Amino acid sequence: MNRTVLILAAGKGQRFAGGKWWPEKPDHKQLLDVAGETVIGRIIRQCKARGYHPTVVTQHQAIIEIVTDCDIYCPRDSRWVMATLYSTREEWADIVTVLWGDVVYSGAVMDAMLAETRSPMFYGRWGDGFGMVFKPDDMLANLEAVLADAEANCNEGYPVGRNWEVYKLLINHPLHKGSHPGPSCDGPFYTYVSRDDYTQDLDVIGDYELLLEKTIKTGRLDDIREPVQR
Numbered sequence: 001m002n003r004t005v006l007i008l009a010a011g012k013g014q015r016f017a018g019g020k021w022w023p024e025k026p027d028h029k030q031l032l033d034v035a036g037e038t039v040i041g042r043i044i045r046q047c048k049a050r051g052y053h054p055t056v057v058t059q060h061q062a063i064i065e066i067v068t069d070c071d072i073y074c075p076r077d078s079r080w081v082m083a084t085l086y087s088t089r090e091e092w093a094d095i096v097t098v099l100w101g102d103v104v105y106s107g108a109v110m111d112a113m114l115a116e117t118r119s120p121m122f123y124g125r126w127g128d129g130f131g132m133v134f135k136p137d138d139m140l141a142n143l144e145a146v147l148a149d150a151e152a153n154c155n156e157g158y159p160v161g162r163n164w165e166v167y168k169l170l171i172n173h174p175l176h177k178g179s180h181p182g183p184s185c186d187g188p189f190y191t192y193v194s195r196d197d198y199t200q201d202l203d204v205i206g207d208y209e210l211l212l213e214k215t216i217k218t219g220r221l222d223d224i225r226e227p228v229q230r
């Protein structure tokens with residue numbers, strides 16, 4: 001089964017502000033340093049180490065400039081994250097793994113998402129999405145429905161066009177009510193990643209500070225680069 005691996009990095013990162021690291025932050029959170037490499041560089045390396053050649057989906061020149069030996073796809077529409085994903089549909093193979101470019105993945109979660117064959121399947125925690133896996137026939141109509149909703153409601157103050165809206169659609173939940181899947185959600189469309197796993201979505205600067213405290217400063221970070229031989 002052929003697998004497409006996409007790394008989405010087309011967002012504006014508007015929530016990523018504040019905190020002691022803010023004055024030294026890069027232009028995009030995907031370029032933050034994690035044990036000597038950028039967040040997105042780490043994801044690319046992890047994919048390649050597992051035999052996959054990922055495609056980075058972005059229009060940001062600062063990200064394009066640091067991506068080496070990797071395909072770049074510039075989305076036609078990046079107003080919402082699911083619009084970005086929908087624009088890549090001609091790239092989809094038999095199964096698609098979608099990784100967020102602002103997530104620091106543990107080796108275990110990366111292994112699971114690149115081996116996942118259930119479709120559709122979402123990975124994450126309460127309020128934090130780590131990515132999704134799907135077969136095209138299981139996703140296309142759902143994406144189109146979520147994007148139609150986004151077009152109709154983008155000025156109404158609802159959260160629209162996100163992966164959570166696709167998940168809610170799949171479980172017949174009202175799109176504009178309720179919250180993200182909780183700790184008990186390990187159902188047919190969702191894998192809840194344990195709190196014991198350090199995988200972290202960097203939505204705000206506090207997430208990055210937490211990652212540093214829990215992993216890098218304690219030596220807990222796994223799946224790191226081999227040391228350079230000098």
